[in-house]
Amino acid sequence: MAFKAKKPGNSKQQKKKQKTQPFFLNEKFRFILGIFILLISAYLLIAFISFLFFGAADQSKLDLSWKELVFNSDVKVENKAGKTGAFLSEKLMNRGFGIASFLFIYLFVVSGFKILGRNLVKYRRTVIYTLLTVIWFSVFLGFVFPKTSASSFIYPGGQYGFVLGSWLSTLIGKIGLLLLLFISGLSILVVRFEKVYSAVKNIFKRREKIVAEEDSEEDSPAEEPLISDDSISKVIDEEDNIKAIFEPDVADEEPMEIQRAEEEEVHQEVKPAPEEKEEEGLELTVHHKKEEEVEANFTGEGMEDYDPTLELSRFKFPSLELLEEHSSGNAEVSNEELLANKNKIVETLRHYKIEIVKIRATIGPTITLYEIIPAPGIRIAKIKNLEDDIALSLAALGIRIIAPIPGRGTIGIEVPNRKPEVVSMRSILSSRKFQESTADLPIALGKTISNETYMFDLTKMPHILVAGATGQGKSVGINVIITSLLYKKHPSQIKFVFIDPKKVELNLYSVLEKHYLAKLPDEEEPVITDIQKVKNTLNSLNVEMDQRYDLLKKAHARNIKEYNKKFIGRRLNPEKGHRFLPYIIVVIDEFADLIMTAGKEIELPIARIAQLARAVGIHMIIATQRPSTNIITGVIKANFPARIAFKVASMIDSRTILDTPGANQLIGKGDMLIAQGSNMTRVQCAFIDTPEVENICTFISEQQGFPSAFLLPEYVSEDEVGPGEVDLNHRDELFNDAARVVVANQMGSTSMIQRKFSIGYNRAGRIMDQLEAAGVVGPSEGSKARQVLLQDEYSLEQLLNSFN
Numbered sequence: 183m184a185f186k187a188k189k190p191g192n193s194k195q196q197k198k199k200q201k202t203q204p205f206f207l208n209e210k211f212r213f214i215l216g217i218f219i220l221l222i223s224a225y226l227l228i229a230f231i232s233f234l235f236f237g238a239a240d241q242s243k244l245d246l247s248w249k250e251l252v253f254n255s256d257v258k259v260e261n262k263a264g265k266t267g268a269f270l271s272e273k274l275m276n277r278g279f280g281i282a283s284f285l286f287i288y289l290f291v292v293s294g295f296k297i298l299g300r301n302l303v304k305y306r307r308t309v310i311y312t313l314l315t316v317i318w319f320s321v322f323l324g325f326v327f328p329k330t331s332a333s334s335f336i337y338p339g340g341q342y343g344f345v346l347g348s349w350l351s352t353l354i355g356k357i358g359l360l361l362l363l364f365i366s367g368l369s370i371l372v373v374r375f376e377k378v379y380s381a382v383k384n385i386f387k388r389r390e391k392i393v394a395e396e397d398s399e400e401d402s403p404a405e406e407p408l409i410s411d412d413s414i415s416k417v418i419d420e421e422d423n424i425k426a427i428f429e430p431d432v433a434d435e436e437p438m439e440i441q442r443a444e445e446e447e448v449h450q451e452v453k454p455a456p457e458e459k460e461e462e463g464l465e466l467t468v469h470h471k472k473e474e475e476v477e478a479n480f481t482g483e484g485m486e487d488y489d490p491t492l493e494l495s496r497f498k499f500p501s502l503e504l505l506e507e508h509s510s511g512n513a514e515v516s517n518e519e520l521l522a523n524k525n526k527i528v529e530t531l532r533h534y535k536i537e538i539v540k541i542r543a544t545i546g547p548t549i550t551l552y553e554i555i556p557a558p559g560i561r562i563a564k565i566k567n568l569e570d571d572i573a574l575s576l577a578a579l580g581i582r583i584i585a586p587i588p589g590r591g592t593i594g595i596e597v598p599n600r601k602p603e604v605v606s607m608r609s610i611l612s613s614r615k616f617q618e619s620t621a622d623l624p625i626a627l628g629k630t631i632s633n634e635t636y637m638f639d640l641t642k643m644p645h646i647l648v649a650g651a652t653g654q655g656k657s658v659g660i661n662v663i664i665t666s667l668l669y670k671k672h673p674s675q676i677k678f679v680f681i682d683p684k685k686v687e688l689n690l691y692s693v694l695e696k697h698y699l700a701k702l703p704d705e706e707e708p709v710i711t712d713i714q715k716v717k718n719t720l721n722s723l724n725v726e727m728d729q730r731y732d733l734l735k736k737a738h739a740r741n742i743k744e745y746n747k748k749f750i751g752r753r754l755n756p757e758k759g760h761r762f763l764p765y766i767i768v769v770i771d772e773f774a775d776l777i778m779t780a781g782k783e784i785e786l787p788i789a790r791i792a793q794l795a796r797a798v799g800i801h802m803i804i805a806t807q808r809p810s811t812n813i814i815t816g817v818i819k820a821n822f823p824a825r826i827a828f829k830v831a832s833m834i835d836s837r838t839i840l841d842t843p844g845a846n847q848l849i850g851k852g853d854m855l856i857a858q859g860s861n862m863t864r865v866q867c868a869f870i871d872t873p874e875v876e877n878i879c880t881f882i883s884e885q886q887g888f889p890s891a892f893l894l895p896e897y898v899s900e901d902e903v904g905p906g907e908v909d910l911n912h913r914d915e916l917f918n919d920a921a922r923v924v925v926a927n928q929m930g931s932t933s934m935i936q937r938k939f940s941i942g943y944n945r946a947g948r949i950m951d952q953l954e955a956a957g958v959v960g961p962s963e964g965s966k967a968r969q970v971l972l973q974d975e976y977s978l979e980q981l982l983n984s985f986n
């Protein structure tokens with residue numbers, strides 16, 4: 183498959199754009215202006231410093247009228263920057279903001295460099311803080327030195343500082359002013375410099391700790407017990423209960439163990455890659471170390487590492503507060519329920535002459551697993567055959583028998599709980615496992631039977647097929663996957679391509695366009711719904727994949743991780759086309775609809791991505807309601823080793839997805855089986871409601887984003903080009919330029935147009951057809967270049983004018 187593509191924007195167009203720019207945006211003008219401002223800063227510096235030394239001598243001259251000062255050449259000043267320097271210093275320092283006026287020079291320097299295209303600092307922030315600092319200092323100095331000494335000519339706080347200080351001190355008194363200066367000074371420092379903030383906080387924390395230690399010494403000289411009284415009593419309680427149930431006074435001789443595993447939750451906000459760990463940090467603070475912006479251009483060794491998050495360095499990750507608890511009230515499995523189930527299992531098995539040595543229960547959020555060890559000599563297949571009978575006698579739908587449980591040597595019977603527990607997304611994201619995960623694309627999906635958070639790294643899967651009958655939790659599952667990534671990954675690190683022919687499920691992510699989405703250039707809708715655009719996007723992803731492989735090859739990197747590491751370490755030159763590569767996650771909902779309408783045209787690019795894209799960081803998640811073999815074909819199956827099945831209608835459907843039965847016995851509402859190769863895990867999917875997803879999306883979209891979505895390479899499909907009629911009213915925007923090139927070179931070659939304008943073959947071919955229709959070139963002559971029908975530029979310009 184040959185993919186022709188180009189990155190948006192070519193040099194010619196850029197040049198054209200530059201030509202139409204207003205003069206003040208012109209690069210040369212900016213260069214001159216930048217240098218001019220830098221020279222002014224140098225001049226002001228000389229003037230100010232001279233003013234400090236010679237200001238006294240110049241005072242009498244500065245009292246003259248400005249006409250005399252300017253035009254009378256007998257009037258001479260000592261200031262090394264001349265009369266203008268002396269005048270400006272007097273106005274800015276004595277009549278302005280005093281010594282703090284030196285900071286204006288800093289602003290000039292920063293502005294000069296910014297105009298020259300070098301961002302030394304974050305500009306807007308710096309301007310605001312510097313102006314605030316100027317005002318603060320002038321008031322402070324005005325307050326400390328209210329009057330200058332008789333011998334001094336300088337007002338340290340300047341006139342403004344003095345006036346403002348005097349006014350404030352009459353308003354709130356001297357002590358009030360002092361306090362105001364203290365708090366405003368501290369605020370500027372704390373907000374401006376993260377380090378000051380941490381230092382101040384540490385002082386308080388240390389103080390708190392000392393007080394706490396002193397208190398605890400006074401209160402309890404003995405060592406603190408590791409377990410609180412509360413928890414001890416809980417343990418004893420449980421033990422009592424267990425004994426109460428399984429004392430053999432009822433009809434059960436077999437002992438049973440109960441495992442109520444509960445995973446420890448860390449009640450702490452997610453902190454993706456924090457620079458400094460805080461003990462109690464409740465708020466989501468993503469601290470990116472740089473105060474100053476780093477030049478993003480490659481300059482090789484010795485430079486600070488490239489930081490992809492820098493462009494949105496103030497981006498805040500959504501906090502867990504945006505998620506609901508979803509507590510389902512009294513969802514505990516009661517001891518009566520456990521005992522009743524156990525007795526029924528034992529009775530049923532006994533009825534079929536199957537004796538049990540031991541039985542053990544593990545309580546999960548929606549099901550309880552009863553593990554039994556049958557007496558020696560009992561055949562496992564016999565128990566498996568009794569699946570339906572046991573289900574009937576337990577009067578519960580969806581019993582699944584796992585005989586034997588791999589690696590355990592026991593037989594498992596999964597029985598749904600009477601009152602299932604809703605696993606909230608919040609509990610999953612606040613789990614230690616998720617928070618401390620160092621996976622590249624961490625996804626927390628739900629809880630396993632033993633109440634552990636089930637997590638995986640998408641880069642290892644590397645693509646997922648999600649299937650399940652309608653209403654069983656598929657959409658929620660996809661939202662859980664997407665949300666996990668949104669809580670851990672910065673917008674610069676991952677990009678989503680959302681394909682949703684049904685137009686409803688994924689549309690709520692469209693507000694993330696400028697943060698997390700990738701799309702084709704010129705495409706309006708960020709979530710793709712139109713079938714033709716789906717084809718173009720998938721093919722464009724193939725092009726992106728090929729381009730990424732080329733970059734990896736040039737960088738001698740085996741995969742995206744190695745490549746990005748080299749790029750971050752500034753070992754790859756952006757001028758040679760290298761760029762930081764975000765992971766791309768393609769989410770396709772209602773895959774069946776696509777295959778039904780577009781068949782192979784969709785299947786082939788998907789299969790190609792699935793086969794090859796792992797190393798270059800493109801991962802796919804495809805979901806379908808209809809797990810039939812004409813949808814989930816052999817090609818798709820072979821390339822999606824990781825599959826998630828929600829409840830399906832029949833055993834055949836389960837086999838289509840997982841290659842084994844089981845998914846038909848699930849109980850719905852997010853109950854799922856996850857197959858990774860031969861490994862199969864039953865997991866209760868976390869629950870996240872649509873309003874929660876909306877909250878997260880709003881939180882993100884309200885923050886500053888990139889100027890546009892991440893642009894995929896342009897792809898124009900063959901059928902859009904179509905050889906039929908050419909409509910000269912809709913000429914390509916490169917039509918005129920291409921015609922000029924063809925006439926100037928007297929050569930009608932498509933590949934020449936392609937090369938000159940760095941465009942794809944299809945587009946160049948389309949332009950050539952238009953040139954033919956316009957009479958610039960003759961018809962195609964096979965592999966030979968076309969004949970050029972216009973001999974000179976004059977006749978061409980006449981022709982072009984006739985179109986306007």
Ligand SMILES: Nc1ncnc2c1ncn2[C@@H]1O[C@H](COP(=O)(O)OP(=O)(O)OP(=O)(O)O)[C@@H](O)[C@H]1O
Nearest residue numbers: 651652653654655656657658807851852867868869
């Ligand atoms: N993990 C879960 N925990 C609890 N309830 C859930 C869970 N997942 C889904 N549900 C319940 O099932 C309902 C349907 O879920 P969902 O919309 O995800 O189904 P679906 O399979 O995507 O359906 P469709 O294919 O028709 O879009 C939800 O509204 C919710 O009430």
